[in-house]
Amino acid sequence: MAHAAPGTLPVAVIGAGPVGLAAAAHLAERGVDFVLIEAGRQVGASVAQWGHVRVFSPWRYNIDSAARRLLQAEGWSAPDPDWLPTGAELVENYLAPLAEHPAIAPRLRLGVKVTAISRLGHDRVRTTGRDDVPFLLRLEGGEELRARAVVDASGTYTTPSVLGANGLPAYGEAQAAPFVDHALPDVLGADRDSYEGKHTLVVGAGHSAATTLLALAELEDTRITWAIRAGNAGRTYGGGAADALPARGALGTRLRAHVDSGRITLVTGFYTHSITEDGGQVTVISRDPSGAEQSVTADRIVAATGYRPDHSIASELRLDLDPILGSTRALAPLIDPNQHSCGTVPAHGVDELSHPESGYYAVGVKSYGRAPTFLMATGYEQVRSVAAAIAGDWEAARDVQLDLPETGVCSSDLAEAQEARVGLATGISGGLLATPLPLATVGASEAGGSCCG
Template identity: 80%
Template sequence: MSSGCCGPATPAEQSAQAVPAAQVIAAEQAARDEQVVLSLQLGHLPVVVIGAGPVGLAAAAHLAERGLAFLVLEAGSRAGASISQWGHVRTFSPWKYDIDPAARRLLNAHGWDAPGPEWLPTGAELVEDYLTPLAAHPAIAPHLRLNAKVTGISRLGYDRVRSLGREHAPFLIRLETGEEIAARAVVDASGTWRTPNVLGASGLPAHGEAAAAGFVDHALPDVLGSDRATYAGKHTLVVGAGHSAATTLLALAALADDAPDTRITWAIRAGSAARTYGGGAADALPARGALGTRLRALVETGRITLLTGFFTHAVTADGEAVTVVSRDPSGTDQKVVADRIVAATGYRPDHAIASELRLDLDAILGSTRALAPLIDPNHHSCGTVPAHGAAELAHPEPGYYAVGVKSYGRAPTFLMATGYEQVRSVVAALAGDWAAARQVQLELPETGVCSSNLAEAQETRVGLATGISGGLLATPLPLASVGATADGGGCCG
């Protein structure tokens, strides 16, 4: 009689069952032996850094200083490829906060001519005067690969479910070309520039949004420069209530001075624009106050048409125009017909390439859960986020870290200097220097890097500078009637 589920096994059955059990034990031992070999091999594999922007190259500089093997993979054709997309925009943090300390040490030792510490660089200057020479440095250039787009990250031989010996298996990085690279650790500094938020007010794409994509530009088009012809004499709808929206609105207003047929409509979900206007003359950050004061004047004089309670629901392209329909929670509709749309709605991280890794993401922000309370925009501005490092950025997947603006998820409180401290701590952890990894600190002015006065000589060149959510950017505009300063509110709006 067979034992089935209920009776004792016969001696013959027990003998038959013993064979596969022994095989399982042998297989498990072989797997453990294999993992020991793999673990020994991991030390010879590089740390792969994804992205050659400011934070990615800062990670490379720290890895180079510590003598760790590394490889930087950049999807674009040059270092700082994403920053080049907003080269016309001026940062509102001066050079002294835009340069990573390890990168500075490498560059200085190589005869670098450092820019003036108080100057506010444009995106183009950030690339040409800092990222390009850093990428060309002998300690980094041999380990930098351009046009290398990462499409997936996993563990060699392990999907997300398999656990036994997982931590000893090397990471497997797959490129768009199909090439696969083994790594001992991954530092993902790929950013969020290529994944803007949608127009739809509920976080989902508006109906017809994809079909109307040809009418939509995302944050900070070069309204007064290369994109001038696109907007001059046209009706533009700007959607969003942050400082990137304000920047574009002021640029469009300046354009309208030369092209009188230019029309501007500004749509926000809130019931008023008070948050965007800020505190005016009472604002602790003068440029932010000046920005709000000037924007309010443009709305009050009718040069900008403000639509409040606007919840983008549907977008329909029809010939040369596009119709945008708002449907608020009560079911009330508004409609705007425009020639162009600027979606200044922020950015979000894309974790798809790490879907086979074990990530512990905050349910609201999409950062690590340990980091979320430190960067929560309901409680912090970019200048009040405390220093943090490897401990707060760690995931259940040992050796994988998302750093820079991607680490913040949807929180718009990221600061470049904070990203530099992140990678210093992470690289220290990867080097086994846990004391240095845990000792995180960040020196910022009392008001944070969100505020910095422009030198008098800069005023005639820059004008009023403003910011972009998450990226700490500013754009040159015509001189306002107020003193020009660099706005710091853009990280948080």
Template identity: 80%
Template sequence: MSGCRGPIPAEENIPAARAGGLGDLPIVVIGAGPVGLAAAAHLAGRGLDFLVLEAGAGAGASVARWGHVRLFSPWRFDIDGAARRLLEAEGWTAPDPDRLPTGAELISGYLAPLAAHPAIAPRLRFGAHVAAISRLGHDRVRTSGRENAPFLIRLASGEEIAARAVIDASGTWTTPNVLGANGLPAHGEAAAAPYIDHALPDILGADRRTYAGRHTLVVGAGHSAATTLLALAALAEDAPGTSITWAIRAASASRTYGGGDADALPARGALGTRLREHVRSGRIRLLTGFHTHTVSRDAGRVTVTSRDLTGAERSVTADRIVAATGYRPDHAIASELRLDLDPVLGSTRALAPLIDPDQHSCGTVPPHGVDELAHPEPDYYAVGVKSYGRAPTFLLATGYEQARSVVAALAGDWDAARDVRLDLPETGVCSSGLAEAQETRVGLATGITGGLLAAPLPSVATASGGSCCG
């Protein structure tokens, strides 16, 4: 079984590639997050040689950045099938399927044990930052013999690795969207960077002092924005002088408020209800139709100015800005490959209509796999949240099925590759959220890096005088 011999050392890897032995080269997986490790588990299960390259220092490095946040998809949706089989064979016991893990618990209870599994650990390299992908001896223009040339993966260190296929599960965490409402950076945004935080700061934990007693402007209408707003509202109860402004481009926050009790994930459904109550009570000031155009600093504070299509301007001054404006994929590392990207979302052209956020929620995305993820560049696949481009409709379960389908295709099992199935919780809108009672905390929803998440908050009284513990 070729998968038993581990990754090929770099100094041996390139000569083997020049000899034309593609079958002797590993399949390279980029990223050791949930979907990257799921791909590794499927590759191990099929006896295929592989190498996982992770830029961070450990499994789930991006997940660790939001370790304080609680998913609103329970454990039963968060564990890949092949990964479960590998782990259980080593005596691992799955967590309570109905419990909502935090990001930190997702790592400690699942990703770290999976990365340490003897079928994966010898083939996993940390601190391996992929700088570029090409074909050995071929730039993007050269066609002759291209499909028979191995992939060339160049690391930031200068090391080069040859591979017979590439599964890119590198995610989008490191490429957040800008504040500017038109997709371009707002004027002055770069200079104001010391005042701007991106999604999911640990407001009730490590970052508390940054926000307590200060005015924070949250920009964005998705799950990350909602999570941050509710954390700030909880902080305001304990820290006098804490004030909150929420700015969105839309004319209404109804999409963020979501489907309430109609949501199939209870931890997502109550979020919008709580957020609406905070806005109605005045705890959170909502600015609709706000199109960020300019950011300026003055005397230790920052002013954000909106300019609408008529040229009318209005401004808000705050101490901090949280830019919860989403993420976008970075395809620069594959610029020498032949990609067929949708011009709007940045996903594959075939996948775009299936994940269009104007037509689909997380739970209504149809099953899809290797055929929808394929590019004109044979054997290169972006999977996981990166495959969705700028669409916020991704779920971990979707990424796991992508990984299974792609690996089956690379193994030559096309019947399995095309037998794609998804069992997703139905939901009215993807950008909705709720709080669910569980233990002594409130679960708040957000959508980030391939999961539906919920930040842990203390029990907070609702406008009706009750409380919700999650």
């Protein structure tokens, strides 16, 4: 039986978050057929999970160019370009209207999970004729789709890093899952009852950990322990009053004050090794490289340990992954967190995102692997370039540009402007879409922000 030529099939875009929807917008503008597949029951399903959190990039950096053109043609009015939206505002005022656009809505499938991707009639070993056959996407429930190309914007939010200090799950971590929340629970809102009046252990040294610690400190009769691997919390405290970003310095200053006062108990040199449950509490045992042990017993654990990509659905594709970050090898040196902050990552596109498997591209935060230097604006430029390449416009695909301030979107001026308007609690999580910080009912002098956790 003859099969449809790959070029006549749609492009499969996996994930209807900000970057997946931007990919759909660029493909739609170029007249390229596509199907947009989202495992959640709504677009921006992962964003909705942190709807109480503000991103530290204003609207002008959070709206993709093609998406803006499509929306404005339908009479949509863009939000205030200098406003820092919450995750909920991002969904309500941008992602949801974009998903309802007539160029996208008929091609959007919600509640559909991709479980595997391969090539029709080809496993990973078979080479002959590989590029001439379509991709095969297997969906949960048994359905299969064929596609000319795959743009994987599925993100990393559903695959948080483990608590174990060696990158391996701690002993008993799976069994302790009912006691563990991952980064940025809504401590002062929907999740308040889970924390108020209890003892919470926060594990992690990034800004998402600081965010949660500061929120917990506002709860009455709540005991807080903070565990980090380092010998001191200097990295999290930052530069204080001397910090180049005053808002980020304020975050560290407030956190240090809570530690110094005893409101937060800091435990250093903590290497999570095992977790046991007894009588409705969990005991977390640390074993450092010398073999010395210490332990903390708590009612709840917040694992602010970051996220990692899951490439298992593409295990039958030929991927060339950097052994450290899990990005493509070409992208890794451009996003290495040892060398770059989010604002110094250079523009990159289809060439840096390509794998030996022609036509497969992981984009967005998934493309960065474990690097916490991702911003939505970089993801939008990625999919603009990839969509141009799929459409055969290689000149546009390779003309990659990124218009950000010198320090990325990490500008204290933005934080100060927002501070004067609503007042923000300090805190950031670099592992999410655009380094979010939460909205809380605090004084207007307490703004916060940074580009990367």
